Amino acid sequence: MDVKILLKESDIPKTWYNVVADMKYAPAAVLHPGTGKPVGPDDLSPLFPMPLIEQEVSAQREIPIPEEVRRIYALWRPTPMCRALRLEAAIGTKSKIYYKYEGVSPAGSHKPNTAIPQAYYNKMAGRKRIATETGAGQWGSAMALGGSFFGLDVKVYMVNVSYNQKPYRRMYMEAYGAQVVASPSRDTNAGRGILAESPDSPGSLGIAISEAVEDAATRPDTSYALGSVLNHVCLHQTVIGIEAKEQMKIAGDYPDVVIGCCGGGSNLSGIGFPFLRDKFDGKRDPRIVAVEPASCPTLTKGIYAYDFGDTAKLTPLIKMYTLGHDFVPPGIHAGGLRYHGNSALISQLYHEKLLEGQAYGQIAVFQSALTFAKAEGLLPAPESSHAIHAAIVEARRADEEGKRKTILFNLSGHGYFDLAAYDDFINGRLADHEHPAEKIQEALDRLPKVEV
Amino acid sequence: MDVKILLKESDIPKTWYNVVADMKYAPAAVLHPGTGKPVGPDDLSPLFPMPLIEQEVSAQREIPIPEEVRRIYALWRPTPMCRALRLEAAIGTKSKIYYKYEGVSPAGSHKPNTAIPQAYYNKMAGRKRIATETGAGQWGSAMALGGSFFGLDVKVYMVNVSYNQKPYRRMYMEAYGAQVVASPSRDTNAGRGILAESPDSPGSLGIAISEAVEDAATRPDTSYALGSVLNHVCLHQTVIGIEAKEQMKIAGDYPDVVIGCCGGGSNLSGIGFPFLRDKFDGKRDPRIVAVEPASCPTLTKGIYAYDFGDTAKLTPLIKMYTLGHDFVPPGIHAGGLRYHGNSALISQLYHEKLLEGQAYGQIAVFQSALTFAKAEGLLPAPESSHAIHAAIVEARRADEEGKRKTILFNLSGHGYFDLAAYDDFINGRLADHEHPAEKIQEALDRLPKVEV
Numbered sequence: 001m002d003v004k005i006l007l008k009e010s011d012i013p014k015t016w017y018n019v020v021a022d023m024k025y026a027p028a029a030v031l032h033p034g035t036g037k038p039v040g041p042d043d044l045s046p047l048f049p050m051p052l053i054e055q056e057v058s059a060q061r062e063i064p065i066p067e068e069v070r071r072i073y074a075l076w077r078p079t080p081m082c083r084a085l086r087l088e089a090a091i092g093t094k095s096k097i098y099y100k101y102e103g104v105s106p107a108g109s110h111k112p113n114t115a116i117p118q119a120y121y122n123k124m125a126g127r128k129r130i131a132t133e134t135g136a137g138q139w140g141s142a143m144a145l146g147g148s149f150f151g152l153d154v155k156v157y158m159v160n161v162s163y164n165q166k167p168y169r170r171m172y173m174e175a176y177g178a179q180v181v182a183s184p185s186r187d188t189n190a191g192r193g194i195l196a197e198s199p200d201s202p203g204s205l206g207i208a209i210s211e212a213v214e215d216a217a218t219r220p221d222t223s224y225a226l227g228s229v230l231n232h233v234c235l236h237q238t239v240i241g242i243e244a245k246e247q248m249k250i251a252g253d254y255p256d257v258v259i260g261c262c263g264g265g266s267n268l269s270g271i272g273f274p275f276l277r278d279k280f281d282g283k284r285d286p287r288i289v290a291v292e293p294a295s296c297p298t299l300t301k302g303i304y305a306y307d308f309g310d311t312a313k314l315t316p317l318i319k320m321y322t323l324g325h326d327f328v329p330p331g332i333h334a335g336g337l338r339y340h341g342n343s344a345l346i347s348q349l350y351h352e353k354l355l356e357g358q359a360y361g362q363i364a365v366f367q368s369a370l371t372f373a374k375a376e377g378l379l380p381a382p383e384s385s386h387a388i389h390a391a392i393v394e395a396r397r398a399d400e401e402g403k404r405k406t407i408l409f410n411l412s413g414h415g416y417f418d419l420a421a422y423d424d425f426i427n428g429r430l431a432d433h434e435h436p437a438e439k440i441q442e443a444l445d446r447l448p449k450v451e452v
Numbered sequence: 453m454d455v456k457i458l459l460k461e462s463d464i465p466k467t468w469y470n471v472v473a474d475m476k477y478a479p480a481a482v483l484h485p486g487t488g489k490p491v492g493p494d495d496l497s498p499l500f501p502m503p504l505i506e507q508e509v510s511a512q513r514e515i516p517i518p519e520e521v522r523r524i525y526a527l528w529r530p531t532p533m534c535r536a537l538r539l540e541a542a543i544g545t546k547s548k549i550y551y552k553y554e555g556v557s558p559a560g561s562h563k564p565n566t567a568i569p570q571a572y573y574n575k576m577a578g579r580k581r582i583a584t585e586t587g588a589g590q591w592g593s594a595m596a597l598g599g600s601f602f603g604l605d606v607k608v609y610m611v612n613v614s615y616n617q618k619p620y621r622r623m624y625m626e627a628y629g630a631q632v633v634a635s636p637s638r639d640t641n642a643g644r645g646i647l648a649e650s651p652d653s654p655g656s657l658g659i660a661i662s663e664a665v666e667d668a669a670t671r672p673d674t675s676y677a678l679g680s681v682l683n684h685v686c687l688h689q690t691v692i693g694i695e696a697k698e699q700m701k702i703a704g705d706y707p708d709v710v711i712g713c714c715g716g717g718s719n720l721s722g723i724g725f726p727f728l729r730d731k732f733d734g735k736r737d738p739r740i741v742a743v744e745p746a747s748c749p750t751l752t753k754g755i756y757a758y759d760f761g762d763t764a765k766l767t768p769l770i771k772m773y774t775l776g777h778d779f780v781p782p783g784i785h786a787g788g789l790r791y792h793g794n795s796a797l798i799s800q801l802y803h804e805k806l807l808e809g810q811a812y813g814q815i816a817v818f819q820s821a822l823t824f825a826k827a828e829g830l831l832p833a834p835e836s837s838h839a840i841h842a843a844i845v846e847a848r849r850a851d852e853e854g855k856r857k858t859i860l861f862n863l864s865g866h867g868y869f870d871l872a873a874y875d876d877f878i879n880g881r882l883a884d885h886e887h888p889a890e891k892i893q894e895a896l897d898r899l900p901k902v903e904v
Binding site: 008071074082171374417420423426 | 454455456458460461462523524526527528534538556557558560597600601619620623624626627628629822825826828829830831868869871872874875878
């Protein structure tokens, strides 16, 4: 049988799937951090162009993908689905393991699926510039690429410690014409304020968000852009799962379980929501599994409550699973999963038990990553390796139970920029961090007081 | 029209194409460095397993690809061919530009096309270990991957300066289980001898070859492996061109010119030889163009003569275009093209004017690389960018002449590990180096004296 299940260019989806249309309850309102009242389009328009605000609040099931976006998607989409025959043999399972591979995008992850339409809608709305933040660098790379395609200037506030530790990520963004500064920077009030107090601040995603938001809010030609969490971001990622369903049809198969790693939720939304649709339609009953790092177990150990999206309490309040807006996760290597909160949509669906959560320590995750790399060839990103590990755990459990399952996971990116993490793992320099129970109570005590 | 022209897994070639069968003259004999007599299989058997030695001297037109090799090829092959519509628009040409993309392999370049069969034949022959060298790291990465697939230990002698400058490449090889040492090392007589004289030696490809050859020659369980130059390496790479011809058929097109960068020659052989076959068959008359760096212009400014393959004069003598075995090219960023010599097959075909040569400076090459990256999304390797530049030059010339040409080039790898080079280019730290005429005379004076 074929290892790769490929679609034609004409199979690139023509619409994104909006899960909101099928949810039991409307999404919880997003609240203004000052007034505690629901935010409206006018509150958001300094930051985002109107088409993205409309998508953020839309309840329309199918949202058309602009033809110009589809033409750029065509540079790497449809992405391949692979039957992991060699991995199955390596772990000796009777189950069938498939993976959808998003690392073929020019930026090496699923992030361009939303960076391209975000750049497109900003261009259409007449914005000239995009300000954004990046931690590990995946999102900044995707946004630099998106800006380059549409002739938009992109400024990336890159967490200072990453800026210094990951020069290749900075250089990648600069190669595509983006301006990259270490955050906190001298370019914003937020940045200058922090530097005045801590000249050697290592920065944080929270600080970088504050800088990018200030930049966009104070310049009419500039939008803010986010690479996860928001509804329109999750929406754009559904091209992954829509394609995966077609590929499963070609394989003559259907997954018992669909697995994605979960930080802000865009990757899990992408692979999971289109399969969830089959559940809503009563056609099928796949399990959808969100995989988190044990050191930042938002869904599995967090609280479902209103909280800030950032440390500095500048963003609107979102009802989501959270470990507390001031929780700083340990410095694990899956930087893309180190977020205290989660997507509002993922949170609500998880709360309704339509999604499952699992959390694993990074040592087990890297072990599975190398098992995969040696069997299938590809070196996976540490974030994606959480999904690999969960798939292997699932296959082994099925073997123990004498069952043969069909398992699908999303391999959201490659690990070419993460080799220092592999080096640490091989040389025994990684540690596991469990989330201590007392931290939950501390976070609970500091949640913003909200009356809804 | 579709951007990507994809083949099915069943279209992976079943045979490699051996250009020797169609050459006007038999390849010039390879000579023993001590006796000056032609080397035979017995001279080579300490270094290579017999099936590879047979391929090295074979005149059989089609050589079957083992099924186990095809199954591993299937993890990423057939590779895509893309119509570069966005690049065509960016440079405003009327010509059609296609590229074959080999960067989808797990190691990120065309090198696994030969690393996989080399590992396979060594495994079949009962060898347990492979010793090899690597400069920029592409070849070492591919061999580490190949060894991992077949359970062979791989030891890579990595040029000291690269070992320190490219830690990610070292880490990649180690992730796949290879042992990597900086060369010169204390593990061989050759290495110890050099360290005794120069404890801080930066190393060179010549030294690393000496170490790997000594390692293999002194251990019966160990083979030596090379990633370019040799006939069997060029043979394995022909899967590229064989697929490309099928893809051109699907596109309903045929290239007027086929372009590949050329260092040791494996990449140009891969894309070029199958098209050359059409010329031999009298079916078509495509131009095949080898693109070199102006700083190391082996074909375009070298001498066609017998020379050593390495600086230390340990290898057999090969009749090839050479700049002299002791020529040390300037430290340009296309490390894979910094070789004083060339493939014997490429050299002979070039001498018979069946191939063309072009040489370009690296500044123009990086400019074209970024033009390509911003148009097509993908960040190309500096080596492959030589082919991109030649394709752009070709398209512009056709426009000036009022012609519309069909241009095909091989994009042999991605540039994720080469971002320091892009950073140097963007910040004006790159220089061009022309090869001075007096160097040619110097090299001529030092060529080994050979009577054939």
